[in-house]
Amino acid sequence: MDVTLRQLNVFVAIADHRGFGTAAAALGMSQSSVSHSLASLERAVRGELMRRTAPAGPTPLGDALLPHARATLAAARAFAAAAAARHDTAAEGAITVAVPPTAAHGLLPRLLRLWRDNAPHVEIRIFEGFAEEITQWLESGTVDAAILIDPDPVPRGAVPVATDALEAVMRGDHPLAGEDSIALADLLDDPLLATTSGAESQLRELHALAGVPYRPTQHIRELGTLLCMVEAGLGVAVVPSLAGSMLPGGLTLVPVLPRVERRLLLTGPATRPWHPHVTAIRDLCRETGPAT
Known part of the structure; x- marks a missing residue:
């Protein structure tokens, strides 16, 4: 099956932005290029992935394949960052971190200052969500890291950031x-x-x-x-x-x-290698210890 990262990126963008035009604007592509990329992907998987409606939404096949597309793109981003880090440990890059509402208000400002001051090359994008959403986002590749509340079991490599x-x-x-x-x-x-x-x-x-x-x-x-x-x-x-x-x-x-x-812990995904920038901000949290 001939599937490219570009096609997967287009598929995810259409799903996230709920439209072909808005996805094109977000990707810096023409709407016709977005449409052609999705059509090529649909031919490869032999089925329709997105409904051509307003707003656009995934078909049942699209719903089934969307988590795999996200995970593949997340792994590709981590691959590129890890390769860049071999030559430059301060290579710039962006990661997404999911946080629950209480952490977003009471904890996140301290963490963002810590990360900004000690890892200015890392751009942090925040997704706020509830516990059940955050776990899904982390494992599907929607986000690269997350703050989890009392996870059981504790993910390998996770560090406490607050009690x-x-x-x-x-x-x-x-x-x-x-x-x-x-x-x-x-x-x-x-x-x-x-x-x-x-x-x-x-x-x-x-x-x-x-x-x-x-x-x-x-x-x-x-x-x-x-x-x-x-x-x-x-x-x-x-x-x-x-x-x-x-x-x-x-x-x-x-x-x-x-x-x-x-206990609130910062962790990367359990089912794939961590993005190197996630490991970097995790190590900063380990050095400073949890807030109480």
Whole structure:
């Protein structure tokens, strides 16, 4: 089968940009060249990969082959970077790093400063997503590295970049807002608003340790929405302490007992060699140690 990296790049670009014209603009190609490249790839695989609709979307065959195209392109980028690094360890290049929302707000600025100051030749592009998305992106080749929360098993080569704990978030006028810490059972009189953005398994663990049933009144995906609901007086929430940087002025965090921690680790993919720039930023994190 005669398939080229250019064809795969076009296929992925059309899928990501959901159109032939937008993919052409992103790739710096003419729309006719994009169309011809995809058509050649479709002849090679003997089937249609993208629907010619607005917006464009992958066919069932396209959905099946898209992860393989991403992984192939990621491996090709890593190959080129590794070859360049043999001659110049400071060779410029770009990598993508996926992060969960709490890490994006509470941890990422510190990491980006560290990487910028010590590896200025590496361009870091950030993808923000939820835990289940991030794992898929990493193994499919959509991203080159990711920050994972309490992965099991711990990926080989991963390094911890932060440790945080679950804390109650409440309005500043809540009767418990001034306490040094509170027991989870003390929150039972308040409606519990639960986030599903990277902390629900730890929240369930907290309730199990406290011997308290886990019965949230609402499940909220977006952490920002959750905080707005707490600010509106609709309940309290238990969130990772890294979310503290997102709090509006009227809310406060109070440590919750029993203490339940999360570990955030930076890793590359488990199923293919790492991009050398991922190894470089990983080593920088290892030297500085995790944030607490």
